[in-house]
Amino acid sequence: MTILLASYRGLTRLSAPILRALLDRRLTRGKEEADRITEKQGIAGVARPNGPVVWCHGASVGEALSILPLIDRLLAHDSSLTVLVTTTTVTSARLMAARLPERAIHQYAPLDHPLWVERFLDHWQPSMALWLESELWPNMLKTLKDRQIPAVLINARISDKSFATWQRFNGSVAAMLASFQLCLAQSSEDAKRLTTLGADTVDCLGNIKFSAPPLPIDADAASALKAAIGDRPIWLAASTHPGEEEQIVEAHQHVAEHYPDLLTVIAPRHPNRRKEIATLLDETGLTWCERSPGTLPGEDDAIYLADTLGEMGLLFKAVNIVFMGGSLVPIGGHNPIEPALFSCAILHGPHMDNFRQIRQEMTDMGALREVGDAEALGAAVTNLLGNPVQATEMGSAAHQAATAQAAVIDHVFERLRPMLDTALAQQKAAS
Structure with a gap:
């Protein structure tokens, strides 16, 4: 045992009161x-x-x-x-x-x-x-x-x-x-x-993330959500973190200049941040609703806050365009294979360190696109909504990359x- 590890062991042995307080x-x-x-x-x-x-x-x-x-x-x-x-x-x-x-x-x-x-x-x-x-x-x-x-x-x-x-x-x-x-x-x-x-x-x-099956979906919930969305343009910001929701809202506003009936879905990585995000959304003046009470988005809702657990598969199924969070802020990103299994076109920020190899392989196949900030994210979503063939090609490449291994x-x-x-x-x- 090195001196550093011996010191660590000794200090942690004395740390019970501090750890309990934590x-x-x-x-x-x-x-x-x-x-x-x-x-x-x-x-x-x-x-x-x-x-x-x-x-x-x-x-x-x-x-x-x-x-x-x-x-x-x-x-x-x-x-x-x-x-x-x-x-x-x-x-x-x-x-x-x-x-x-x-x-x-x-x-x-x-x-x-x-x-x-x-x-x-x-x-x-x-x-x-x-x-x-x-x-x-x-x-x-x-x-x-x-x-x-x-x-x-x-x-x-x-x-x-x-x-x-x-x-x-x-x-x-x-x-x-x-x-x-x-x-x-x-x-x-x-x-x-x-x-x-x-x-x-x-x-x-x-x-081993390449071996994961698609996330589960409740068929009845999927049908209800699809009916509520109708033909509206829609995109999903998945697994977002503090510092990202503000940028998602800004990107929404950019896209809404071209698509006034746009629906943006925000699914925070940790749904217990619901109150924090709700305060932000109230301050924007945008009309929004949250999923946790069982609410479906109405025609006037611009933002749908998906503050539930275990429904990410349902959300991936409902959209063609996904932004993976934890990547506009230095978190390290989240697993792009999950939306890829649903043939989604996938966007991400510059901080994807936790998925270095996956990012490179999927980017090489044309399945991922990097955006640097809210403005670039809005532009990328606008571009994909206006080019459904390109979005479909990205989604197909994503699915192929996700299933090849x-x-x-x-x-x-x-x-x-x-x-x-x-x-x-x-x-x-x-x-």
């Missing part, structure tokens, strides 16, 4: 669930089922959704197996409640306090740990290694910013990566970066299968 503050801001907040301290909310448990961890919505096809394969592989899925956000927890199959359990991941980590692992006793993308928590990784629990980093990615930072602490990062028996990178560039940082066994099988998840599972079988056999022998 959780309490997040609770008052609606970022934690009162009846489940103790899960963040490693206190399980449900009993451990009998039999082996494989633990899958993804920080938030995107990671959790991408692991669903792998969960299906894990459960089909062994009928005695339970999959534990942990995430860190309320939004992801609620989506998992609706999407997880039988024999899969959701819990919040514990914060990285040594005793909370021990408590979590004491209860769940996983046979294997599968972590997604770029989650590296020193205390948890050390404890997994100490307990000889095999761990794999799946769909691993290292952003430009993280790579620059981690290189300054290469020894500590290498020590954390040593807890993984295998790192499966989502691109060749990510594989090179992992190797440079000290990972022992690295492979690149592709991005659907077998990635099968390759990943086959790579994991020998490790999984060994881990399950050892757990069953010890029972």
Whole structure:
């Protein structure tokens, strides 16, 4: 253990009062669930089922959704197996409640306090740990290694910013990566970066996000929404973040100069921001309505605030043009494969660092278009509304790009299968 990691471990051991205060503050801001907040301290909310448990961890919505096809394969592989899925956000927890199959359990991941980590692992006793993308928590990784629990980093990615930072602490990062028996990178560039940082066994099988099925749709809700929209020109700003809704409204106003009956749909990444966005919309003087009470857009509504969970597929189905949020502000973007599976023409801002490889591949195929600001976004939407053939061609290219690598998840599972079988056999022998 490096001096840096030893210092981190010592400081976090003393941090329980601070971490509890942080959780309490997040609770008052609606970022934690009162009846489940103790899960963040490693206190399980449900009993451990009998039999082996494989633990899958993804920080938030995107990671959790991408692991669903792998969960299906894990459960089909062994009928005695339970999959534990942990995430860190309320939004992801609620989506998992609706999407997880039988024999899969959701819990919040514990914060990285040594005793909370021990408590979590004491209860769940996983046979294997599968972590997604770029989650590296020193205390948890050390404890997994100490307990000889095999761990794999799946769909691993290292952003430009993280790579620059981690290189300054290469020894500590290498020590954390040593807890993984295998790192499966989502691109060749990510594989090179992992190797440079000290990972022992690295492979690149592709991005599992390409294997995700289309988001679910309620057929009755889709029919009702389609009838309400009619023939109006429409576009969707999906998964928006603070600092973007103002730009979406400005873009709407640009487009509405050419299409006065325009309907702009805003679907925030975190629907609990509804009040904040409602205040903004009230200040614009535009007529708007929100979906959460079950309201459909009326003829006079210029903005439709889609403040619900689990309906993004419904919205993608309703439009031909989508702007993916988290990209006009430095969030890193959101998954363009999701609207691509609905053959949407896709726009995004300059901040797509979390989808570097996907962005490049889809751009090369003519499926994505970058816009730099509200004015450029408005111009791009206006252009696509006025050129439906071009929008259709972009949507077709997007669908082709999104489905071309659907077998990635099968390759990943086959790579994991020998490790999984060994881990399950050892757990069953010890029972």
